[in-house]
Amino acid sequence: MALAPTPPQQRPTMRHSSAFLLPPPSASPATDAATVALVVLNQPLPRFAPLLWSRAALRVCADGGANRVFDGMPELLPGQDAGEVRARYKPDVIKGDMDSVRPQVKEYYANLGTKIVDESHDQDTTDLHKCISFIAKNSTVADKSNLCILVLGALGGRFDHEMGNINVLHIFPNINIILLSNDCLIFLLPRTHNHEIHVERSIEGPHCGLIPIGMPSTSTTTTGLRWNLDNTSMSYGGLISTSNIVEDDKVTVTSESDLIWTISLQN
Numbered sequence: 592m593a594l595a596p597t598p599p600q601q602r603p604t605m606r607h608s609s610a611f612l613l614p615p616p617s618a619s620p621a622t623d624a625a626t627v628a629l630v631v632l633n634q635p636l637p638r639f640a641p642l643l644w645s646r647a648a649l650r651v652c653a654d655g656g657a658n659r660v661f662d663g664m665p666e667l668l669p670g671q672d673a674g675e676v677r678a679r680y681k682p683d684v685i686k687g688d689m690d691s692v693r694p695q696v697k698e699y700y701a702n703l704g705t706k707i708v709d710e711s712h713d714q715d716t717t718d719l720h721k722c723i724s725f726i727a728k729n730s731t732v733a734d735k736s737n738l739c740i741l742v743l744g745a746l747g748g749r750f751d752h753e754m755g756n757i758n759v760l761h762i763f764p765n766i767n768i769i770l771l772s773n774d775c776l777i778f779l780l781p782r783t784h785n786h787e788i789h790v791e792r793s794i795e796g797p798h799c800g801l802i803p804i805g806m807p808s809t810s811t812t813t814t815g816l817r818w819n820l821d822n823t824s825m826s827y828g829g830l831i832s833t834s835n836i837v838e839d840d841k842v843t844v845t846s847e848s849d850l851i852w853t854i855s856l857q858n
């Protein structure tokens with residue numbers, strides 16, 4: 592027999608913040624408290640890749656993501672010597688089925704001490720899935736609520752890859768994973784919690800969305816949005832909240848089902 596969901600008033604509150612994207616020297620207590628791990632996917636690096644790299648305690652490239660670091664970091668830092676930039680931005684780990692990383696790139700980083708984890712035997716899980724499993728297993732952070740995994744290049748590109756990347760959020764609902772592109776970010780709001788999203792209005796918004804992927808939501812209630820939901824049901828084929836607008840610095844969400852939160856990033 593399925594367990595009844597915990598009533599909304601008994602759920603703990605999960606707080607979310609994108610302060611990790613604020614330019615230095617800004618650092619909020621929320622950013623400092625979490626240990627950041629970075630995953631680089633096989634897509635063009637977003638402009639803030641060097642900033643997030645410097646804030647991460649662990650840097651993992653998913654297969655062809657290593658090519659993007661090798662080629663892209665010198666391009667993002669054009670005033671600096673390309674060779675020095677390359678040596679400075681050395682991934683800790685390259686992991687995946689290794690069909691996309693160029694042999695010369697793999698050898699370059701292996702010689703610098705990067706750990707290469709070849710999982711070409713596994714053709715049933717995506718490289719991102721493999722990387723998140725690796726981080727979850729190897730992170731020294733005992734309390735996983737203090738771990739924040741930032742994924743670069745997860746959106747905009749091949750639709751099957753995008754859906755695979757969003758599926759990874761649902762596979763690991765208890766890990767704080769944020770999918771990023773130059774244009775927006777996405778994370779999961781698990782139904783086990785009420786959610787308080789602190790909006791960094793200097794860098795994100797105003798466009799946002801609240802989307803039930805995977806299952807309909809029988810009841811969702813929000814504050815802080817232009818078009819709030821009030822015990823509203825959402826489903827594909829019915830209402831989903833896209834092209835919404837953030838009105839307050841804090842958005843709250845309570846829902847009977849897992850939801851995807853997305854917000855635009857200012858360029």
Ligand SMILES: Nc1ncnc2c1ncn2[C@@H]1O[C@H](COP(=O)(O)OP(=O)(O)OP(=O)(O)O)[C@@H](O)[C@H]1O
Nearest residue numbers: 632633653654655691717718719745748749752753
């Ligand atoms: N166009 C894209 N859009 C979104 N994510 C992508 C895209 N390309 C790659 N990725 C992400 O980067 C990871 C590594 O990419 P890579 O190209 O090495 O994967 P792959 O397994 O060789 O892909 P495939 O064989 O399906 O082309 C993927 O698992 C995926 O999460």
Ligand SMILES: Cc1ncc(C[n+]2csc(CCO)c2C)c(N)n1
Nearest residue numbers: 654687688689713714715716717718
């Ligand atoms: C039903 C089903 N659909 C697709 C794949 C293929 N696939 C999924 S993840 C992956 C690895 C990509 O690096 C590959 C090849 C599969 N195995 N099972």
